[in-house]
Amino acid sequence: MKHWLSLRFDFQAMASPCSIQMDGQDERTMRHAAAQAIEEVRRVEHKYSRYRDDSIISRINQSAGGAAVDVDAETADLLLFADSLWHLSGGLFDITSGVLRRAWDFRAARLPEPAALQSLLTGVGWDKVERTGSTVRLLHAGMELDFGGFGKEYAADRAAAVLHGHGIGHALVNLGGDLHALGARALPGLQDTAWQIEIQHPRPDAASGQSALAVLALQQGGLATSGDYERFFIHDGRRYCHVLNPRTGWPVTHWQSVSVLAANTTTAGALTTIAMLKEADALDWLGTQGVRYLAMRHDGQLLQN
Numbered sequence: 001m002k003h004w005l006s007l008r009f010d011f012q013a014m015a016s017p018c019s020i021q022m023d024g025q026d027e028r029t030m031r032h033a034a035a036q037a038i039e040e041v042r043r044v045e046h047k048y049s050r051y052r053d054d055s056i057i058s059r060i061n062q063s064a065g066g067a068a069v070d071v072d073a074e075t076a077d078l079l080l081f082a083d084s085l086w087h088l089s090g091g092l093f094d095i096t097s098g099v100l101r102r103a104w105d106f107r108a109a110r111l112p113e114p115a116a117l118q119s120l121l122t123g124v125g126w127d128k129v130e131r132t133g134s135t136v137r138l139l140h141a142g143m144e145l146d147f148g149g150f151g152k153e154y155a156a157d158r159a160a161a162v163l164h165g166h167g168i169g170h171a172l173v174n175l176g177g178d179l180h181a182l183g184a185r186a187l188p189g190l191q192d193t194a195w196q197i198e199i200q201h202p203r204p205d206a207a208s209g210q211s212a213l214a215v216l217a218l219q220q221g222g223l224a225t226s227g228d229y230e231r232f233f234i235h236d237g238r239r240y241c242h243v244l245n246p247r248t249g250w251p252v253t254h255w256q257s258v259s260v261l262a263a264n265t266t267t268a269g270a271l272t273t274i275a276m277l278k279e280a281d282a283l284d285w286l287g288t289q290g291v292r293y294l295a296m297r298h299d300g301q302l303l304q305n
Contacts, residue, residue, distance in 0.1 A: 017178025065141030098146025153269030222265030
């Protein structure tokens, strides 16, 4: 008779600590499935990383202002997803806005030169991207696409799909805090209970040791969090974070963090980012999406549905 066991596999990917945890009875299958899922995460990272010269994203960006670039079906689907997010967000979720990072030096904690920021804004705009079913072209030299707004979340969903394909029904994929649950726990004593996910407090209190904002139950689907604490600096008492409004080039300020639970991690991640960009309108907008959320406002007020 086989006994239930829980295995955890830790690895690094997408500049983040990652893990896959699963409950099952067939250790050999579990280990093989985990290895394949990790390989799938690395495939997605290599294919869409803007840091790799051989990635499809780098090829597209290097051709900006020139000829169209052929793309495969997977990339075309992700570009279609980006298009849907641009429309859904009223133009706030824009995968051409990554060029704005050139003006912001979060390590040096330095505000950008207004002229430099304005120059970069001329190259931002999803409406400046030409797409067919199998090609994409950036109209102006210097433009860039950046899948950072959903790449890690997409990789989490792909890893979960690989696990599911190997018959794994009780697992949690965690890619740097972007999570996909594939069924509830299955260990005796934990059977049919959800995975308990600790949400990081955006302003942890070292004195009290408080580092968790809340614990959310996740049994099936995705959970993602965006916040103003991942990359930021404080200048003259004001916090400047890495979530930049593509219309102004300046950081958002209304939310400390927004967590969303959705059918998959890609959707959850996109919705959290859009919510951060929507600022004061975020919760009304999330309400129209029919998802659960946990959000902490700039003044520390905690809101959830």
